[in-house]
Amino acid sequence: MWLNIPESFHVRLELMSRVESAPALLFGARRLLLQMSGWLQARRLGATAYTFRWCHDVMRAKDAGTGGELVIRTAIPTQNVEHLGKLLAEHLAKVTLLAPAGDIELMATEVFPIVEESRSLLPEACRRGASTALALERMQARFGNECIRRPQICSDHRLEHGQSWSHSNVDKPMKVPSYTECDLPQPTWLLAEPLRLIERDNRPHYQGPLQLLLGPDRIEGGWWHRVKESDEEVTLNVQRDYYLALSPHAGLLWVFQARLAADKTAWFLHGHFG
Structure with missing residues (x-):
């Protein structure tokens, strides 16, 4: 019997009891992350962004709204539940629920083909350079986008104006413009x-x-x-x-x-x- 894997991932869970603290939503969210990880593995994809939503209980104040959502971004495509869960925990720690939540949803919003890891006896060698990106995304999740800056190369022959700093997301690749370098070596x-x-x-x-x-x-x-x-x-x-x-x-x-x-x-x- 063949199984048809959905083209997209969107799942909803009704909580067993009403949750009043945002960090407590992580317990139910982990079940949804496990399902998303299975879907990603089946489609050989990695998530670079997913949306987590919560719906307030019907017995809520009128000004509380229907719920809220978080968009979680990663530095590299991943299927790792622990990693996705840690990022979500960082974001939930900064959220205050306006009313008790009764339902949660998870949706994979950005996915890319994932590069299979080598089965070498030294797997860490295959992930060289990823630790810096992961550390930056944790800092961005904890302190906000404005606290992380990255260098941007500018198309300018004047070396003092050839670089600037921006608050762009750490997961976005930096575009390097092409321009003619000077003939002399550049100073350190x-x-x-x-x-x-x-x-x-x-x-x-x-x-x-x-x-x-x-x-x-x-x-x-x-x-x-x-x-x-x-x-x-x-x-x-x-x-x-x-x-x-x-x-x-x-x-x-x-x-x-x-x-x-x-x-x-x-x-x-x-x-x-x-």
């Missing part, structure tokens, strides 16, 4: 503000005279980038010739010579190589 440490260097005999100095090893690599851009400083709009336009320089005491440095009229021919230190 970037100064918050370029440091103007002294010059002696038309040669920049930083802990001694600098020897220019590579360059110049010209970067121009930012005429479109405007910010307000002291109630005035300032354009962050740059025209710079970058060099890889060697200092007798500070090692390899990333320096540039300004080409704009205000600082023309002036030398600045912008980064260190660690």
